Amino acid sequence: MSQVQILLCPPVERPPTDHGRGSFASGIDIKGAGRLAEGRRCGSRSFGARPRAVLASLGTLGLALAAATSPASAADGRPTTPTQLFNGYRHCSTDANRPSYQSTRDGLIVEGIPGITDTTGNPQVGVRYQAWPVTDPTRITTVTRDRVQPGFEAPATLPAGALADGQTYAWQAQTVAGGAASDWSAPCYVTTDKTSPADAPTITSPNYLPDVWNKGGEPAEFTLGAGGVEDVEGFEFSWQQVMPVIGANIGDHGIPQPVDRYSDTKYFKRADALGGSAMLRLVPPGGSGVQTLWVRSLDRAHNWSPIASYTFRVSSTTPTVTPAVPKPEFGEPTTFTFRPDPELQAKSPVVSYSVRTGGVQDERTFEVAAGADGTATVDLALDGIYGGDLQVTSKSANGWVSDAARWSISYDTTSTVASEAYPENGSGGGAGVPGTFTFTPKVKDVVSYTYTFNNGDPEVTVPADAHHAASIDWTPASDGWYDLTVYATTRSGIQLAPYDYSFTVN
Known part of the structure; x- marks a missing residue:
């Protein structure tokens, strides 16, 4: 089957006084069908041409309210225990001492793949899910999913009202077919967390101070703190105020493919301990000017805090661009020499230059290796009928990319x-x-x-x-x-x- 992508959509942004708190709802981005942000509705799911199943939410706190609901026909097969169990598109934890932390403001999506021993005749089955607080196994909540195809994930939602904040719950699943039911799966353990981190993280930098012009040439070092929030697990950061969407891919048969978000080091960093801090070393975009890093903290359930920002200023580190003659002739090859900013070269040697030609017959971008002293030369023939220009950035050994130096010339090529x-x-x-x-x-x-x-x-x-x-x-x-x-x-x-x-x- 083709893959689809489940994105855990952020809540609608509230005014700053609400600190942006909100739970993650589910959403779907079907590849080839457009981005989620374009007219999507979080909470919908689709797996291509499969029949649409009906979800019956029967759960309340207290006693189980429903016995098994039976599909119309399951041939003569015997239902088998569901496999591939997930909650909130994250792996089920069968260790009661290491539960999965989940934000449950909108309920909790639980799912598993039902099975049956005889699949002739395209049988349909149902799945029953039961959940209970580990402190009181008699308070069972039951939800069912009817008429689903064996071999595919069959999600259902445990209602938010049945899940108290800060409690640990166990849940399990069984397949039902006709008047028969499979064994229950091993319990999965979930701790609910409906409370976002109340305070924004703290951000400090030892080498790029906020109120002065800092000389560029080395990555910016940041220390991110939890702001006193004890259950902060890590941080999400970006040079853009709009943070990346947190998501998970959906593979064949609707099986989620969770990944550790902190493996994406471009946007996420795990704290050194729960409620602790994290160190970042980042090259600012653009090379110079006013730069702002945006950061929010995440708890174990992936609830996010208010966003904090750190703004600082970086002075220019452009290289110099010098042609062999002051005014190169139209179409005549001319040697151009690139030299690094001296302070930039002292911090970390320039290893290459990126050159973009504009206004010429063959506009292109190419790389030129630098020598040991950070200089480089290249022969160029500028043949733009009105002139041409170069934009040149340097790249240092430590990854720093300078802002662009610009050199241009105009020509009169009329007869x-x-x-x-x-x-x-x-x-x-x-x-x-x-x-x-x-x-x-x-x-x-x-x-x-x-x-x-x-x-x-x-x-x-x-x-x-x-x-x-x-x-x-x-x-x-x-x-x-x-x-x-x-x-x-x-x-x-x-x-x-x-x-x-x-x-x-x-």
Whole structure:
């Protein structure tokens, strides 16, 4: 089966006075069907073309309210105990001393794969889930999922009202078919947590102070603290105020594929102890300017705290860009030398440069290795018909990427047009009076000229002579104002900038 992705959607953001608290609801992003944020509804699930099952929520605190509900037919097979048990799209814990912590403001999704010994005739079965506080096994809550396909996850939701905050619960599942039921699965243990960390984390940095301009060149070091909240497990951080969505992939047969969020070191860091701190070493984006790191803490149930921010300023560390000649000619290869910022080089040697060319015929980005002294050279031919530019960033051995140095040049690649009979911006000749127009280049290696009169006439191309010039004879049919447009073409096929030559025929 194709995979879908379950995302644990954050709650609707509340005003800052509420500290952004909220539980994680479930949502689905079916690959190829668009992002969750585009018209999604958290809480919906889909597994392609499977029949839609009906969820009956029967749970209340107290006695079990429902016996097994029986699908219409389960052939002659014997139901088998559900496998692949998950709660909140995280692994079931069968160790009562190490329960899974879950946020249950919106209830708790429990699921398992039901089975049956005989699958001929495409039988359908049901799944019964029971949950109870470990301190009082008589207070059972039961929910069922009817008419589901064996071999696929069959989720149901334990209602939020049946799950008290801060309590540990056991739950188990069994398959029901006709009048028969399988053995119960081994219990899974969950501790509920409906309380978000009340206080935002603390953020400090020893090498990038908040109220001064700091010289860049080394990664920023941060210490993240739990802000006195005892059950903080770790931290989520980003250079963007909108934090990444916390999610889990869904594989074949609807089986969740949980991953340790703290393995994603780009956005998450586990605290050194519960309620402890974490150290970060990050290269700020953009190289210089005002930078802000956004951080929130997460408890074991993945409830998040209010967001804290740390803003600091980084001065420029751009390299220098120097051409071999002050004004390189159009299309002529020229050696450019890149040199690192001296203070940047002293902190960590520059190992390479990223170069982006703009305004030229072949715009591209490429890397140039630096020498031991941090310098590098590259030969470039700038052939933009109006000019060209370079944007160059350096990369240091410690991963620091500088902001971009910019170098640019402008060119006039239009043709020069001259006529004695019909001077530019003047008047002369007359209807039926021939005139000669001479085209000469401003750049090298021109092989032809293309021209048209009054922009509505067909274009005409004439070859250039040995001196890269050309002349044409033209006779106006009537008097009035005329416009001659001409552009040259180089041997390499570059069509240069057009030139408009206006005149009046007497």
